[in-house]
Amino acid sequence: MNPLQVAVGVVKNPEGKILISLRHADLHQGGLWEFPGGKIEEFETAEQALARELKEEINITVTTAIPLITIKHQYPDRLVQLNVFLVEQFSGEAKSLEGQLFKWVTPAELEHYAFPAANRPIITAARLPHHYAILDDADEALLLTNLQEILNRGVKLIQARLKTLPPVSVTKFIEQAYPLCQQQQAVLLMNSAVECPAEVDGVHLTSNHLMALRSSSGQALTKRPKWLAASCHNLEQLLHAQNIGVDFVVLAPVLATQTHPGAASLGWEQFADLVAKINLPVYALGGMTESNLTTARQSGGQGIAAIRAFLD
Ligand SMILES: Nc1nc2c([nH]c(=O)n2[C@@H]2O[C@H](COP(=O)(O)OP(=O)(O)OP(=O)(O)O)[C@@H](O)[C@H]2O)c(=O)[nH]1
């Protein structure tokens, strides 16, 4: 059966707050909070439907809408495809035109509202930035300098991938690094291959560790970290990540990289095909520079992940 096609807007104002509205009790998934939007009519593109629905429902005129995430979800009574856009440029003042209650909330506050089941990955995508920096220990002496540089550039999501550092040095580094990240409201994840007793914001699973985990309630994952991410290279790993409740993934290698020059890369077409098959925010990794961000997002990705791009 073909899914019901829906256009949905994550409308963000200049203060970074997001508009949510309460679905009328008598509607499908009624009484829950939603992002404004509605069904795509015949002969309409998703962008046209989004512009029409936001005007009809909340009086907002869309200037620019960028794809955020696409969700396919089976409710007991219907299959929906939510084509979600991030709308940061718009005109007009939000007004309830259909009598529904609406609110502007911070991305972190989204957690406190009850949304339809399909919306979980939308909320994650709305909270996540478009850049994911991977801090590696190729040059141990530069670790703290590199972290400072990444933070100075405004990156808010960082993975410490300290695979060769001895455990005592990892602990010592994290004791310095984590407060710096917190000061800048940056989220710090630890690669699962790194032994580190220090508490950070979450874990980034290697693809091997990902595949070894059975489920988010399984024995292997007794205490779920605040953020759980994973590295994936193919559809099997992506689907497993989704099934065990990972928050977001990186998919690699999208382009040829300096570190693995001969390795086969996915290319943007395959990246887009794979992203379309899962309901998770996906960062493109492998040969990324800032100039690839637009393509990554147009291909359905959350953004770009890189080791070097934020240091050059
Ligand atoms: N607008 C919107 N719809 C969502 C969200 N999450 C979600 O599962 N849906 C589902 O998407 C479908 C279409 O949404 P809708 O009811 O807004 O459609 P519409 O504005 O065209 O409504 P209408 O039928 O009253 O004209 C519904 O089945 C709804 O449950 C969301 O965050 N926003």
Ligand SMILES: [Mg+2]
């Ligand atoms: Mg609607």
